[in-house]
Amino acid sequence: MATRLxxxxxxxxxxGFSGAILSRELTxxxxxxxxxxxxxxxxxxxxxxxxxxxxxxxxxxxxELMQDNSIDTVTFRNAPDELALPIRRFGAFLxxxxxxGTGIHWGALHWxxxxxxxxxxxxxxxxxxxxxxxxxxxIQDWPVSYDELEPHxxxxxxxxxxxxxxxxxxxxxxxxxxxxxxxxxxHYPNKPIKTAAGPAxxxxxxxxxxxxxxxxxxxxxxxxxxxxxxxxxxxCEYCGHCNRTACEANAKASPNVNIxxxxxxxPKFELRTRVFxxxxxxxxxxxxxxxxxxxxxxxxxxxxxxxxxxxxxxxVFGNTQQLLLAGIGEPYDPKTGRGVVGKNYCYQxxxxxxxxxxxxxxxxxxxxxxxxxxxxxxxxxxxxxSGLGFFGGGYVACxxxxxxxxxxxxxxxxxPRWGAGWKQAEAKWYRCNTRFxxxxxxxxxxxxxxxxxxxxxxxxxxxxxxxxxxxTENDHKMSRYxxxxxxxxxxxxxxxxxxxxxxxxxxxxxxxxxxxCTGGTIMGTDPKSSVVNRYLQAWGAHNLFVQGASVFPQQxxxxxxxxxxxxxYWSAKAITEKYLKSPGPLVQA
Ligand SMILES: Cc1cc2nc3c(=O)[nH]c(=O)nc-3n(C[C@H](O)[C@H](O)[C@H](O)COP(=O)(O)OP(=O)(O)OC[C@H]3O[C@@H](n4cnc5c(N)ncnc54)[C@H](O)[C@@H]3O)c2cc1C
Ligand code: SF4
Numbered sequence: 001m002a003t004r005l006x007x008x009x010x011x012x013x014x015x016g017f018s019g020a021i022l023s024r025e026l027t028x029x030x031x032x033x034x035x036x037x038x039x040x041x042x043x044x045x046x047x048x049x050x051x052x053x054x055x056x057x058x059x060x061x062x063x064e065l066m067q068d069n070s071i072d073t074v075t076f077r078n079a080p081d082e083l084a085l086p087i088r089r090f091g092a093f094l095x096x097x098x099x100x101g102t103g104i105h106w107g108a109l110h111w112x113x114x115x116x117x118x119x120x121x122x123x124x125x126x127x128x129x130x131x132x133x134x135x136x137x138x139i140q141d142w143p144v145s146y147d148e149l150e151p152h153x154x155x156x157x158x159x160x161x162x163x164x165x166x167x168x169x170x171x172x173x174x175x176x177x178x179x180x181x182x183x184x185x186x187h188y189p190n191k192p193i194k195t196a197a198g199p200a201x202x203x204x205x206x207x208x209x210x211x212x213x214x215x216x217x218x219x220x221x222x223x224x225x226x227x228x229x230x231x232x233x234x235x236c237e238y239c240g241h242c243n244r245t246a247c248e249a250n251a252k253a254s255p256n257v258n259i260x261x262x263x264x265x266x267p268k269f270e271l272r273t274r275v276f277x278x279x280x281x282x283x284x285x286x287x288x289x290x291x292x293x294x295x296x297x298x299x300x301x302x303x304x305x306x307x308x309x310x311x312x313x314x315x316v317f318g319n320t321q322q323l324l325l326a327g328i329g330e331p332y333d334p335k336t337g338r339g340v341v342g343k344n345y346c347y348q349x350x351x352x353x354x355x356x357x358x359x360x361x362x363x364x365x366x367x368x369x370x371x372x373x374x375x376x377x378x379x380x381x382x383x384x385x386s387g388l389g390f391f392g393g394g395y396v397a398c399x400x401x402x403x404x405x406x407x408x409x410x411x412x413x414x415x416p417r418w419g420a421g422w423k424q425a426e427a428k429w430y431r432c433n434t435r436f437x438x439x440x441x442x443x444x445x446x447x448x449x450x451x452x453x454x455x456x457x458x459x460x461x462x463x464x465x466x467x468x469x470x471x472t473e474n475d476h477k478m479s480r481y482x483x484x485x486x487x488x489x490x491x492x493x494x495x496x497x498x499x500x501x502x503x504x505x506x507x508x509x510x511x512x513x514x515x516x517c518t519g520g521t522i523m524g525t526d527p528k529s530s531v532v533n534r535y536l537q538a539w540g541a542h543n544l545f546v547q548g549a550s551v552f553p554q555q556x557x558x559x560x561x562x563x564x565x566x567x568x569y570w571s572a573k574a575i576t577e578k579y580l581k582s583p584g585p586l587v588q589a
Contacts, residue, residue, distance in 0.1 A: 014314035016101025018547035020255035025572035039098030107369035111558035143534035156565035160253035164217030198434025199373035202398030205492035218370020219253035240402025320520030344444035348516035353500035390477035394440025394557035412497035535574035
């Protein structure tokens, strides 16, 4: 029997970017907030230090900062008629665990979606006719527009100290930035980080072919910076160890560095770590959640934490699983198309490659993942899709993101893969290569979804979340198109050798591709087509606000975190300025 604790104003489940932003905004509004995090506390001053961080084996190979699969994992299958099996070791995606969540070891490429992305179904129907959208493509317009989100994108940019070059400032297009971006109300808080040799060559080649390259905006500050919370960030040192680890220079944005210091000293906030929320307590009659039940992972004791408001920010898989377990919203059924919880799971693949330039040194061991140049001419609705046979698109990039000593090695085709010959080839080519990447939109498909696994349970006895996912023909065609265009740019760079790879036909959970998982608790205009309304408030429980990329109706051609951060501020504003004054549904169903 769970021990019932004293009531609090709000509980926040999960302390990644979404949870930390909501905790901060709610305490500022005067609420007593308890943050519940299943993983350990992670304090940069103690843990994110040298020489500890320069350990590829510990962080990249042994996944120290990632979700512990021995307690909770996801089961996976490619299609509804297959048997799903538990993922014993995460590969394709790497959700985080502990204070800071996935926002500690992310790459920090920091994007906004395009204005047309927010009304994609309408935009496609207007341009190509409603019939052109396949029945199986379950995309929908967002219930919020770019213009509404813009001030919140701006807040998140400033919180993170994003470095970049504006391409559209209040409607004025600025040379050197992304001319396709939506109008920004302000410049990026920091100038772009340095450009490496590979991305500079890519930029020249792309320009010669008529594209409009620009430095990718990145949540790593290029210079010392004080964010609006009064926290000082360091300047990026181009150490090359960003991805899958933390930043010892406090230059890469993370919840731990950019928000937690103020939360830790906030008397209205209490952080409880190594507490695993097993379920939310749902009062169906009252259409509200009365609190949560969690297991203290240090003692095994169970507690009930009653709360006036519940913020669910436990990443895409956790969010969907919690709603299904609590019975909030109708589970999605791909056979009938009815139901919403679990619907429109999307996953962003990578395709790209590398080029080798004999005798030219690129120092690939240095740099940050955002030390990259891209062009956006082939993203979203930035180009005409007539006759192409697909919708969507993505940015095309050249990245100098740090090639670590174990995993960061590539060789031209035909070079030996073992022995003395391999060593010679490594010595010759390691410093002479640069890399390319395309990701692209993922337009939701009827058969890609999540539900509760009927067979497998986690260590706490709960049914695991089951992922049914495969790449679609639309997205394959889109990706091949991007790679074909990239091929022309790489050729124009005149490499000695190069190789570009298309996506594998079937999605596989083995090699890392991205942690850009979206959907499952999608936002929309009514409970028939969505789980949460435009303020991320659950239709089925008015005091439950669901945060993170699980609310994206589909994934667009960018990394997701810029948008989920903006949505967190947008939702927090609605809670503090509207909901707390008059608790109840903020949108009538
Ligand atoms: C290697 C890598 C590179 C990436 N690079 C980029 C990039 O360049 N650009 C970009 O936009 N995005 C990137 N991402 C994705 C980005 O990290 C995520 O989109 C973002 O951090 C998600 O934030 P969140 O707050 O929604 O979830 P998370 O940060 O995952 O936070 C969820 C938290 O909830 C906790 N939790 C879950 N279940 C429970 C429970 N039952 N009880 C208590 N706590 C729970 C988890 O432990 C976790 O701390 C990358 C991700 C990875 C792994
Ligand atoms: S590359 Fe820059 S932002 Fe990334 S970990 Fe190193 S210093 Fe930090």
